[in-house]
Amino acid sequence: MTDKLQNLDDESLMGHVKQHDHQAFSILVERHSEKFYASSYRIVTNKQEAEDVVQDAFLKLWDRPEMWKAGHSAKFTSWFYKIVMNMSLDRYRKFKNIQALGDKEQYLKTAAEQHNSLQKDDEQVALDQALKVLPEKQLQALNLCFYEEMSRKEAATIMNVSVKALESLLMRAKEGLRNDLYRQGFIEEEKIKKGQII
Amino acid sequence: MNMDNKLDDLLIKRVIPDPSSNLANRINAMAEEALIKKRNNVNNLSLSELVLRMFIIPKPAYVTAFCLAFGLTLGLYGVSSDITTQDWFSFLSVQQEEWL
Structure with missing residues (x-):
């Protein structure tokens, strides 16, 4: 069964996810989580935040798979990319607000730690x-x-x-x-x- | 180096830290947990809750409108079938003196 699902494209897998098929959902997550993490990181520039965004986006999809309408959206990745981007931009704005409030020390400290660890x-x-x-x-x-x-x-x-x-x-x-x-x-x-x- | 190339080179070399190795597993585990929770919520419903759920009206406005229309129809046509129209009007126009 899993092998059969593995061969399906994203759009077909989404059909299974709509039937609350956890295996189909797992395949989608394994296929795309790293790619979407990288996309999110490029916006939020924070590892933890980017992971949270991807996690929240996938869980939202799992909770409400009917959000995906096969007829309206050509590609699953383009559609889901929009969701991830919107969520990343929300976090990005939150960061900007933190900056505006002058409470950015903690954030910058974390960013600096990240820079050091990444050399x-x-x-x-x-x-x-x-x-x-x-x-x-x-x-x-x-x-x-x-x-x-x-x-x-x-x-x-x-x-x-x-x-x-x-x-x-x-x-x-x-x-x-x-x-x-x-x-x-x-x-x-x-x-x-x-x-x-x- | 040309400035455009220099900028492109910098952008290409941009370092993205690897995500936690268990990111996908974590998401899958949380989704599974949510599914189990949802199922348990349905299973744990008491008998009274289950019975009550049977009476949930999906479109209350439509149901109310239908009942009203049905009641009016029944009221108008139902009365004339039991009592003759003449009886009904004579009952309504009865004069007080005659009664007395």
């Missing part, structure tokens, strides 16, 4: 900092096109924007990152002046 170099730490201050939409566009390797059209559909708007978001995201990295001394000034930013 990130200065450039990576600077990049993480630059990504943290990017506006939500720009960050999402960058993740979809750069890391998730989605086509512009697919990414634009997920974000509910036009392809042109998505390209503009990507351009501004990269520009923002370059400017931030320049301020932190990781990109040379001359090249920015020469107009090579875009």
Whole structure:
């Protein structure tokens, strides 16, 4: 039975999940939890938070599998990606609120511990900092096109924007990152002046 | 190195820590637990609760409207079948003096 389920695609497995088939659900979790964890981490930049997001998203799906409507959503992964992204952005906003309240010491301490344990170099730490201050939409566009390797059209559909708007978001995201990295001394000034930013 | 390439290179090299090795197992275990809990909740219902559940009206507004319409129909047509219309009107228009 399990072997038979293993060969099914995600959409067919969701049909089984709707019948409260735990095995089908387990296969979906094993197939995608790491990928969605990475997607979430790129937004929340915190291991524990990213794991919580993936866990909550899957449990929500298990509790209410009728949320998935096969006719409306072409691919399970694109649909579920939206859920994970929305939940990640909620956490990301929460973090920004913590920053606004000036109560960020604990969060930064955890982030610093993470950096140490991962032995990130200065450039990576600077990049993480630059990504943290990017506006939500720009960050999402960058993740979809750069890391998730989605086509512009697919990414634009997920974000509910036009392809042109998505390209503009990507351009501004990269520009923002370059400017931030320049301020932190990781990109040379001359090249920015020469107009090579875009 | 070209600045675009430099930025792309940095983005590619971005380190993502591995998730806990038991993340998938943890999610599956929690889902199984939730399923068992749900089943137990149904099994643990007392007899009275089970009987009460049989009388839950799924669409109370529709049921009320239907009962009202049914009652009115029965009231209007049902009366004329038992008592003749003439009897009914003579009963309603009875004069006090005649009674006396």
